[in-house]
Amino acid sequence: MTSIANISWSTDMAVPETDKHAVSDHFSRAARSYDEHAILQLAVGRSLVQRLPQQLPVDAALDLGCATAPFARAQQQALPTVGWQAVDLSRAMLAEAQTRGRFNERYQPLCADAEALPLADASQGLVFSCFALQWCDPQIVLAEIYRVLAPAGRVLLALPLAGSLRELQQSWQVINQRPHVNALPGLADWQSAALQCGFMDADLQQQVMVEYYDSVKSIARRLKATGADHVSGASGLTGKNAWLAMVEEYEKKRTDQGLPLTWNVLFLEAEKS
Ligand SMILES: C[S@@+](CC[C@H](N)C(=O)[O-])C[C@H]1O[C@@H](n2cnc3c(N)ncnc32)[C@H](O)[C@@H]1O
Secondary structure (H helix, E strand, O other): OOOHHHOEEOHHHHOOOHHHHHHHHHHHHOOOOHHHHOHHHHHHHHHHHHOOOOOOOOOEEEEEOOOOOOOHHHHHHHOOOOEEEEEEOOHHHHHHHHHOOOOEOOEEEEEOEOOEOOOOOOOEEEEEEEOOHHHOOHHHHHHHHHHHEEEEEEEEEEEEOOOOOHHHHHHHHHHOOOOOOOOOOOHHHHHHHHHHHOOOOOEEEEEEEEEEEOOHHHHHHHHHHOOOOOOOOOOOOOOHHHHHHHHHHHHOOOEOOEEEEEEEEEEEEEEOO
8 A cells, every 4th residue: 555655745845825735724624524525526526537538648647636536446447557646735635545545556646736747748648637726727727737738638627616605605795895705717717728728629518506505504514524615815713793694694595405505617628639
């Protein structure tokens, strides 16, 4: 078994941006609870695995922002001759993946930033990523993916777009103007970034998914357990009165199925020509 000491640590990680530390810290705290709570993320990831190509131009692939590497087995079954690198900013997530027995000689961990991969140009046949690149700049991360892909290599991404968690954002907006939900890039941002980076025939599809919860507390618990509660630029604690007022607002959105939480999910597929 791979020991934790063997997790490759990119030298580029020595001085990451402050926000990268915050993202990594949030996910590190969620490492143990991630698999049990990431219901939507895991469902989206499984549908992404179904879209894996049958052959790659180079027998090397990446899962960017793999967390606990929940798709390791399915990915290896789909592409049995390929060597995978499971990349994540959070060392604790990779350690949890290791505890769960997800690494082997063909599926190796790499602690690195998706926006600055310590990998050679044109070295990968596939880049896969599910619910991980939403804190990245679309232009920077797609250029990096394009760089490491070999000609005819493919990228397969799913991530939440602007408009996700809108009920939470709307409920907070009535209470105060502090950021409580991340300002995510929209479809047009990813579309123009894909074109500018050289992915000429990128296929981008948007799917709206709604989860229902019994209480705002269970929504907050779920977001925390999956690390999705990280908000760029947020500072200070939320007071109890502000929280209760927000809950009252959110309750106005209750339906027969419960409290809705909307995710606006992008599926992006492209080939390096
Ligand atoms: C919501 S989890 C997704 C995990 C998994 N891909 C899934 O679909 O269940 C997001 C993961 O992306 C990682 N992440 C976020 N930004 C990253 C970046 N710039 N580079 C590498 N990993 C990143 C986080 O540390 C976290 O483990």
